[in-house]
Amino acid sequence: MNDTMSTSHSGPTLSVVVCAYTMDRWDDLRVAIASVLTQNRPPDEVVLVVDHCPDLYERASKAMPAVRVVPSRGPRGLSGARNTGVAVSHGDVIAFLDDDAAAEPEWTDRLLAHYDAPAVVGVGGLVRPRWSTARPVWFPAEFDWVVGCSYRGLPDRTAPVRNFIGANMSFRRTELLAVGGFLDSLGRVSTRPTAGCEETDLCLRITARRPDAVLLYEPAAAVRHRVPEARTRWSYFRSRCYGEGLSKALVARYDGSGPALASERAYLRSTIPRALARNLRRTGRPGAVRTLGALAAGVCATGTGYLVGWLRAPRAKGLSSRPRVPVESSAGGSP
Structure with a gap:
């Protein structure tokens, strides 16, 4: 794809960034890219960032001529790859889609519709799970965030939120640059399940810089x-x-436990008790007892992780001050 973007659409220009790190998800990646290119309102630019996988970079460069394929400039991991996408893209708005997700045809239209409001600095959307096998009978919908999807307890209509789910989010490019992008100390690396919350930290820094900023959830x-x-x-x-x-313990150290845990407090006060009550009424139905166990175990495991992370955090080098991620504005040209 040429560095000069299309300007055939009214309103803000849009770049879509997809990050990939493995050949194992090639089929998923092709579906993701195809879903972006066939939008009712095609983006002005599609950037595929390959995270330190030369074989994938070579294959994608040859197989996807309509996409700008670039190697990650940052350290290995999702945050470094996303920061590369921000640095090389040109759109007024930058949307992020996971390499194993597929956007509905009106996705870009729905995201961009809200950027007419100056206070809206980011728009995120619904992430539906597409189970490769049947959904486990015990798996509570309140914990769909475990598999990177929207969970029961999120708004069911357009509403401001604290943060987005990384598989489906967008921001004004100026805001991403102003806060320095995603933190390399957070963010998934390969398949490691013990890192994350970089989206939460980013959203908190954006709203801390601009108290009037609105992050809008559009299902x-x-x-x-x-x-x-x-x-x-x-x-x-x-x-x-x-x-x-x-990860939440690290975010609390970076951003303060008040804003970092506001949504989690509401989740524990409201969403989890409702889930427990609902499943207690359904103990005669298949999976209800196991779902109760999963709800309790999920809360305990998360709480234990937070406590361990909080105790470790003060001793970790560099946590006394917020790290900055350099994201340089790109005026054009190849990386």
Whole structure:
């Protein structure tokens, strides 16, 4: 794809960034890219960032002529790859889609519709799970965040939120540059389930810089996120919950426990008690008792991870001050 973007659409220009790191998800990646290129309102630019995988970079460069394929400039991991996407893209708005997700045809339209309001600095959308196998009967919908999807407890209509789910989010490019992008100390690396919350930290820094800023959740801007069989296992559920707790402890150190845990407090006060009550009324139905166990175990594993992360955090080098991620504005040209 040429560095000069199309300007045939009114309103803000849009770059879509997809990050990929492995040949193992080639089929998923092709579906993701195709879903972006065939939008009702095609983006002005599609950037595929390959995270330190030369074979994937070579294959994608040859197979995807309509996409700008670039190697990650940052350290290995999702945050470094996303920062590369921000640095080399040109759109007024930058949307992020996971390499194993597929956007619905009106996705870009739904995201961009809200950027007419100056206070709106970011728009995220619904992430529906697409299970490779049947959904486990015990898996509570309140914990769909474990597999990177929207969970029961999120708004069911357009509403401001604290942060987005990384598989489906967009921001004004100026805001991403102003806060320095994603933190390299957070963010998934390969398949490791014990890192994350970089989206939460980013959103918190954006709203801390601009108290009037609005991050808007638009359920109509939907994507489908593939959930492989490996993520339906109890071992993954447990480790992912524990890892979320570790990551939340880091975010609390960076951003303060007040804003960093506001949504989690509401989740524990309202969403989880409702889920427990609902399943207690359904103990005669298949899976209800196991769902109760998963709810309790998920909360305990996450809480344990948070406690361990909080105790470790003060001793970790560099946590006394917020790190900055350099994201340089790109005026054009290849990386």
